[in-house]
Amino acid sequence: MITLYSYPELFGVADNNGYGLKVYAFLRLTGVPFVHQHIFDASAAPRGQLPYIDDDGETVGDSETIIAYLSHKYGLTIDSGLSLAQHHTDHLITRMLDDLYWVMSYSRWQDENYWPAFRDALLTQHPSLTEDSLRSAQEFNAMRYYYQGIGRYAPAEAYARGLADLQVLADVVPPVGYLHGPAPTTVDAAIYGFVANIFFYPIDTPLRQFVAAHANLVRHCAAIHAAVGSAVLPDEPMAGRSIAR
Structure with a gap:
């Protein structure tokens, strides 16, 4: 199971940081199951930055790297029709x-x-x-x-x-x-x-x-x-x- 670690919500938005919200939205749009854990302390994150994911022990940080990793591992086709x-x-x-x-x-x-x-x-x-x-x-x-x-x-x-x-x-x-x-x-x-x-x-x-x-x-x-x-x-x-x- 994938766990997304990102900053907490605010004003009804699932993450009060643009990068974490991007990954959250990507996961929801692609239908990949995940658990969302809100944290403030980024000290355990790769490079000390949120968001990051834990995919059954595989830790991946940086929003673009996360999206590329998920797309490759799970064969996601959300961008397959793009030129x-x-x-x-x-x-x-x-x-x-x-x-x-x-x-x-x-x-x-x-x-x-x-x-x-x-x-x-x-x-x-x-x-x-x-x-x-x-x-x-x-x-x-x-x-x-x-x-x-x-x-x-x-x-x-x-x-x-x-x-x-x-x-x-x-x-x-x-x-x-x-x-x-x-x-x-x-x-x-x-x-x-x-x-x-x-x-x-x-x-x-x-x-x-x-x-x-x-x-x-x-x-x-x-x-x-x-x-x-x-x-x-x-x-x-x-x-x-x-x-x-």
Whole structure:
């Protein structure tokens, strides 16, 4: 049996990290049986990063490596009808989502306009967490952002990068169906992993404002959300204010 280890859910989203949610959605879309274990401590994970899977003793980390491993071992055909050009498009979108990840994470942990709402949501839904532990995590993430580069940007500059990524998605995601036709493929799971972690969070960042203003992104996100067994609708945005606890 496959066990997926990833970060816990938040706001009705099965994983509050885009990479873990991508793998979760991929597993659900392909129908591969698995157990989902939510954890905060990534110290036991390969390279100390979530998500990872344990497949009857075989440990695999990194979302792309996990998907490639599962596709090969279990003969999954979700992408079998794609052309070489479509595979190349998927590769480019996947790398762009890596860029979007940093801006999305920055909006939660570094931007003081939205950090209090994100912190309070975690504390409300996951009582095992403490304000001190989250402050330590915030400080750790600030160091990551600085060395990656996004932490050296002013908020408006950081969001400009993320909005440029989202504009590409808004231009390529169709108004009906999925990226490559009437059935979802792996890239749709990847797009969902990140867009859902923006749209379903009632924290009114510039990223969420953009997604909410584009009907094709909302429809695509909601369609995958339903396909993977989730039915929670987003709450009204909180415009950066803290959630009462």
